[in-house]
Amino acid sequence: MFNRRKPEKLALTANSPVSKPRSTEAPSSPLAAELTRLLGPQKVLSAYGERLNYRYDAILVGKTPLCVVLPETTADVVAAVRAARAADVPIVGRGAASGLSGGAAPLEESLVISFTRMTKLTIYPEQREARAQAGVITLAVSEQARPHGLVYPPDPASFRTSTIGGNLGENAGGPMCFKYGVSGDYVKALEFVDVDGGIHELRRDAFDLAGLLIGSEGTLGLITEATLRLTPPPRFTRTLMSHFAEVGQAAEAVSQAIAAGAVPAKLEFMDKACTNAVEDYLQIGLPREAEAVLLVDTDGDDLATVEEELALVEAACQDHGGTVRRAADDAESAALWRARRSISPALGRIRPQRMNEDIVVPRSVLAEVVREIRSLGEASGFHLVQFGHIGDGNLHPNILFDPRTESSEKVHELAYQVAQVAIRHGGVLSGEHGIGAMKRDFMRDAVDAVTLEALWDVKRALDPEGMLNPGKILP
């Protein structure tokens, strides 16, 4: 029988584990012994202190895995999956674990398959393709492709550390995704290992099983390799920053610019609390009184078109009362983007932890959504900031907290209220971070019961005993 496993209570305490290891001794497990026999000791981590590192991602502490395996080839993955199945141990795939929804954090005593040693990468310039093993660092693809005049556009914030396998598991986005699409849009083929250790080589064909694997967070199979589409980078980029007295003005300016024909490469929003957090950190003269700051890039191969698009954005901002600062050169552009890039460290100074949500709402209701979420934050007493990729309506409300003094249950409650605001306004729970463990319970509100049942049917078809990343995505 299929077992819809109930996860235990989650702790929102990434990076600074609250519970100390009880022992640094390596308790031997039969699975670790078998994997060591099959793959050699250098590919298996069984000491408690080592395994501890594999229980969390960037947002969530899960359960310490029973064993960690570090495969170098797809054959290693197959051997690991078969051994885990023989031992009746659940399997959790893991890249760099920079994810923000708990997708890679084990919720049960599991075998963690860490793909960080599967880093083979080949560029095929003529085909405009890269073939990457799951553990290849996202940034490495563009670094290797650039000498051939090509790049891999998806740019999740963590692209310097995140892996291709992790990006595909979560179907990660990034600032560029409004114009260039998300990770899955760049996958031409992929290889995955199923729950029985079968290897599947899939192209994006009729019956797009590859597409189903992408974004399924390792709950349907383990992506081991992918063929990625590469594109030439744009020759020119132009930048402006604009600030507004009202969030609604910024949202309307964005809508006007897009309707007028601008397709900004990046279109980022920061609310007042976020802008002030960054200004406290950088002291670069950001407008502390502004309710909304927009950061906009246009790009392309024709400078006149790129500047024309920026002019459309500038006019739209000014028409809605925005104050505009246009970067005169690349140095000024980099300075403006430094504000956006500094959000994470700036927030880290306020509270040690944050719960980073990832809602997507229609731009037409954005102002109302931002206001409602701000009110919820104020009522809760938590420090809450909002920023995101406004072009897509992708908003990241961040709840800042100190796990030593503040209740993670209350954080979770507030996060749930925030998710409900999004759903009530016709939005969805996740733009680019995945559902993972964090938003799993919210799925009942986001997806009809009949559709949830269809998703479970598909899950059961590919993982009948629920052994792949149990407790993720589906409630």
Added chain:
Amino acid sequence: MFNRRKPEKLALTANSPVSKPRSTEAPSSPLAAELTRLLGPQKVLSAYGERLNYRYDAILVGKTPLCVVLPETTADVVAAVRAARAADVPIVGRGAASGLSGGAAPLEESLVISFTRMTKLTIYPEQREARAQAGVITLAVSEQARPHGLVYPPDPASFRTSTIGGNLGENAGGPMCFKYGVSGDYVKALEFVDVDGGIHELRRDAFDLAGLLIGSEGTLGLITEATLRLTPPPRFTRTLMSHFAEVGQAAEAVSQAIAAGAVPAKLEFMDKACTNAVEDYLQIGLPREAEAVLLVDTDGDDLATVEEELALVEAACQDHGGTVRRAADDAESAALWRARRSISPALGRIRPQRMNEDIVVPRSVLAEVVREIRSLGEASGFHLVQFGHIGDGNLHPNILFDPRTESSEKVHELAYQVAQVAIRHGGVLSGEHGIGAMKRDFMRDAVDAVTLEALWDVKRALDPEGMLNPGKILP
């Protein structure tokens, strides 16, 4: 129990049915009576003569349906699905039936749900989206969007008659798909009705069930509506034609141009037999001795870049011995493209019927594949021509035949040999036409047994009794 229904022998005889109707009387069926009661007589076709029209698509004659329903709303679709299930009758969805793989042809006595009356279309210029019911004609989307400065890029050859529902069911491509992507790349959300009559509203989210429905040819559910992404059309287009003494030269020229940084909007190939067929028809001075003709468009918003890309293609063609003719203006460009657009009527003059394959192979083996397929055609005695979207390696070998005098079994045999050439060279069976009934048996060669089993698992999960378009895609 799940029943892997065995289809009967197929007749390759679209548009000119070989078996005459035995009667024009309407045999009443309990299902027709029930649907008439539920939906009214104007939405139900039960007369034999009427039903006959719904047994074929553009390539295949299937079985005359038991009943045809013409829903106007999703609620009508739900009622029809529930009535069919109650009567234990399989369900086949159908758009304009311009498909080339038999996807819409019923293989059993079925209820055909024809979506041609579901034509509601709304453009949201600010969101750059269109919401289309399944029966909306593909061309209508761009026609309605153009006043807002937007278009819907996917351009299957049949776009003047085909429907959005049919395009998504087959994940249709077209000449533009090398640069702009296939139909599924433009879907932001969709609604489908499942085999039990449940309505699902899906966005392209984690666990991308929408992506799985796209290209599944109505075997997993019936797509009733979709939200489509629109884009501004490019401002400029430039065209050239080049011809070569060897197919290999053309393939290498294409590879060089792409490696040098050109991303042609269209990149079409015609072999000697195809060129001669078109020249016989149009008499416009096409090079009858050439083994390969290329037709290339570059496009974009910056004229200098568009012309620079065309110059890269021109240089690559000349470097490989090609004779180049560059269109001086839009009129000459239209004249050159007339050759490509006339392939269908030109082939129709040679034989009344054709089996149109849709293989995709790496460009590096294209010359060899074209040669091998030509030899197979010569050995078989059939008239065989080859053309296609060479940028993607998508090749359409067409077997021309007369069903009155030539054996459809032999056509099928040759088609199978052609498919095997593609698979042997690392290719796939379908670039843009789907698998349908025509290529279903070839799937055993194209897909590993372990992956085929996974596809069956997913099929069973969503359609446990095999009631949705039985006999399609999965062997």
